[in-house]
Amino acid sequence: MAIDPVVINLKVGIEIHQQLATNCKLFCSCRSKEIEKYGATFVRKLRPTQSELGSYDPAALFEFKKMRTIKYYASAASSCLVEADEEPPHDVDSGSLETALIISLALHSDIGDELHVMRKFVIDGSNTGGFQRTILVANGGYLDVNEKRVKVQSICLEEDAAKLISDDGTIREYGLDRLGVPLVEIALEPVTGTPEEIMRIALSLGRLLRASKRVARGLGSIRQDVNISIDNGAVVEVKGVQRLDQLVKVIQYEMLRQHGLITIAQKLRNRKVVEKEIGDRIEDVTDILTKSPSKVVINALQENNSIFKAIRIRGFGGMIGFEPYPDIRIGKQLSELVRFYGLGGVFHSDELPRYGISSEEVQAIKNKLCIDAEMDAFVIVGGQNLKVDFAIEAIIQRLKMALNGVPPETRAATFDGKTVFSRPRPGAARMYPETDVPTIPINSSRIASLSEIVPKSMDDILNSLAKKYSLNKKLAEQIFDSDYFGIFEEIAGSVKEVRPTFIASKLTEDLINLERRGLDPAVISDEILFDVFKRLDNGTIAKESVISIFEKLMNKEAETVEEAKMALGITAISDQELDTAIEKILKENTPIIIEKRLGAIGILMGKSMALLRGRADGHKINSKLQQKLEYMLMKVNSSDTSPPASA
Amino acid sequence: MSVRDKDNLTGYKEKSAELLRKQRVAVGDTITIKTSENEFTGILMTRYESADKNHIVIKLRSGYNVGIGTDKVRSITKLTDPTRDVPDAPATKNVAFVDSFKQGSKEFKISQSINQNFRSKEQPKIALLGTGGTIASKVDYRTGGVSAALSASEIYASVPELENYASIEPEVLLNEYSENLKPADWTIIAHKIKEKVASGKYQGIIVSHGTDTMHYTAAALSFALQNLPIPVVLVGAQRSSDRPSSDAALNLIGATIFAVRSELTGVFVSMHATTSDDVIACHLGTRVRKNHTSRRDAFESIDGVPIALIRGEILEMQLEQTGLKLKKRTNNTNGLLVGPEFDSRAVLLKYYPGFNPEFISHAVAAGYKAIILEGTGLGHVSKDCFPQIRNAVESGALVFMTSQCIWGRTRMTVYETGRDLLDIGVIPLSDMMAETATVKAMWALANSKDAKSTTKLMQENIANEMSMAIPI
């Protein structure tokens, strides 16, 4: 089943969308902050004007036809009238622009002399204005990855879209907190190679961005869109890949899917299927199915104005259910397709009778469609009248495209690394100038001054990181790539007793191990990490307890570090117990004390910590020890003088 | 496509214009510009008049515009067959919105997609007069320019639902940003409305208008056209109609529903009632004010609620809550009183701490016949202004008092300052808005023979510019 990516000429173009770490949004002063609780809400309806729909974009037409209501949720902490499309955009955030320029320089890209803010029409409601504001910052350039030069197409600075909260088919809900967050979009030229090689390109680009220290980190802060094609196919755009391991899987899945579709196309062509005979007969089969016990049918017929229609597909018999690779079949593509039109899925003749549809009903449908040959197939789709009509057009169109193999379309990456149809590929983006924001001239002196802060090469970065924190190269690389890099630097800079190597390994290997066991890393906040390492630093917990505490928290057995400690039975000893313990150590070590006097403190501290680590604060132990030692020495001194030494 | 001006280099100046002219290039041409580092192919775009002279702007194949520094340009070449060289050139196929969208064997039309039940019966006629607000507009993707769409087909293309309610007959009257409109333009609009009303053809008249001064025009028409037999509704857009989120279409639909169905007549302003695209408010022309620079619901009824709300297709009249009395729609067009002239010798002076009383004297010296003071609170200005006001009154100028509080009535008998001002001869204007009072003064000056009759007109409640009782 393995397909050689070289043989099929796999080509992948990566487009990275990276959120920037800024204090404000691209066109207003709101904070770039994800919000869970919203205050105000309002509803809008977008209506595309004139040619925004593109000349032949039935998908956009369908979206418009549904005229859905869009409900927006806003919070004063993260959005203002600008996000609500109730105030013109402010000037482009200078910090974000600077970051985009620095990234452009790092990628050897040719920065435009005068930048223009554009409106790119997006009518799904994810932008309150009905368009996304975007600026082409630079053209061309390159990135060297393992001695291979990958060309850059373009670098844009744009605003992120609103966050989809829900969509019930009539009302779509969005949160405004993410709308307007600055993003840098980097499009690379398509490259050939194995999925792993391509993943490494994305990894290198991601590292270069992180090296600027000006980009946001964490899940959702970086998103890859990938254009994937193979020989004899078409370019398929997959959106929303969030993780690199997912990227590899998505590419592998698309290779199989696209190759499978090409295989099917070959078979169809061998059968001499005639394009214009696809869908040459469409019949209303509601009558036939009204008495069907099929749950799918019953549900579909419950909607208002619902119908079932069957389409005759000449020459497709056996090919709609045919799977050249597991789970890759035309039938599945069709079901994904009709979901776009708000329908649950399709039935086709290769899988029937099944799903509660009897062989009599199948025969009745065949009779109505005048199907007698084995080579002919049918597809049934049911639901609301209007949706069904749109879906039928789309199904016929899609089946015609099956003769050519891979249809150009936009697909969405699933969490497990597959892809599903999301919409037909839109025509060329409709853009026109954002006249509310003045153009931005970029003079050469500004570029010259920024050239000095362009991030260094990855090797330089890792070397200096390794040196600064005494890490080995592998650990330096791991911590740099991890989501915890920022907090690592903060913790390492604030603790005294804990070595950075220890912190880095806990934050990488150990946390990843816990995550692999299915535990939720999201509960480990920066505050918790700080708390844990602070406690370790002053000795109230032992090194060995760090992972156990993480485990308790990730297991949801505790909410705070204190609770986790309790749950683990790590209890601090009382002052009285501490006094007794220290006095005991002093007593046991009297000879050394007499010999070294105050100089014995180091040895005594070591012995005390060995006994009390994880149970008492080191600073406290130290001060008590100091105090008791001085007192003891004083007593020893006085006893020395009063009774004369009797030999 | 229209024949282009041979030297169409809108906005390009000096060096950039020279460079382009040398190559006989015009805006809209597909060109390749080589610079020291790169090569760009795209469509030459217009340049805004205010932009600098050092850049040439082209629209790249990707749709993005980029400015190229003239000092970097090595060569400019015009492509002879742009369709071949730039396959995706936007708008080379400038398909109009109303064109059918072919898909498979069927044809879809946007207008069909919205409803299927229009054109079945004779619809009431509405005259739509354009004065410059882009209530409907089209974008030229080739040059990025936005222009007003005011032919009937263009309006239906933008707002197909209108066909459900009325047959719209558009006419372009003026084409100005509303801040550029003058009292003389109110006269032009009033004459045109009179003509439309007299024809007896229309169920209502809609005037599309830039929002900045829409409430001034609404007030002006309220005085210029009395006893209107059919409603006149002004409508605008706070978000230009070239964006999918524009409020224009819904405002226009609201205005149309009101113009067709309202039993009441007069001059109204129809705009969003809230930030949401759900309710349109219809305000009385003399009692409406733009109270926000940018929000959709910037227009508010002062000292009362809107006359009507339009929620979806439903017209909710609220006349009772307003406490106002409005005339009923009639078929008789003979009762229309037309006084379309305005005399701009009226001035609006806003009082503030530190206000120089000499402004009043300057106004009189400059020949102003009516001074509208926008006083504080119940209608006050500092006693430092008394001598100048006294001189103004004595020299024959009329001095009126309104309040800068916007909401509420003036009452000049409550405090000593008010009483003193009354003694000097200042005339209070009840709860008339300062803007409405200024417009009314211009109208009253033009429609009266002496100061006495001007004053009488000012104090007479002609178009509900004053309310007897302000609702709680």
Ligand SMILES: [Zn+2]
């Ligand atoms: Zn904001």
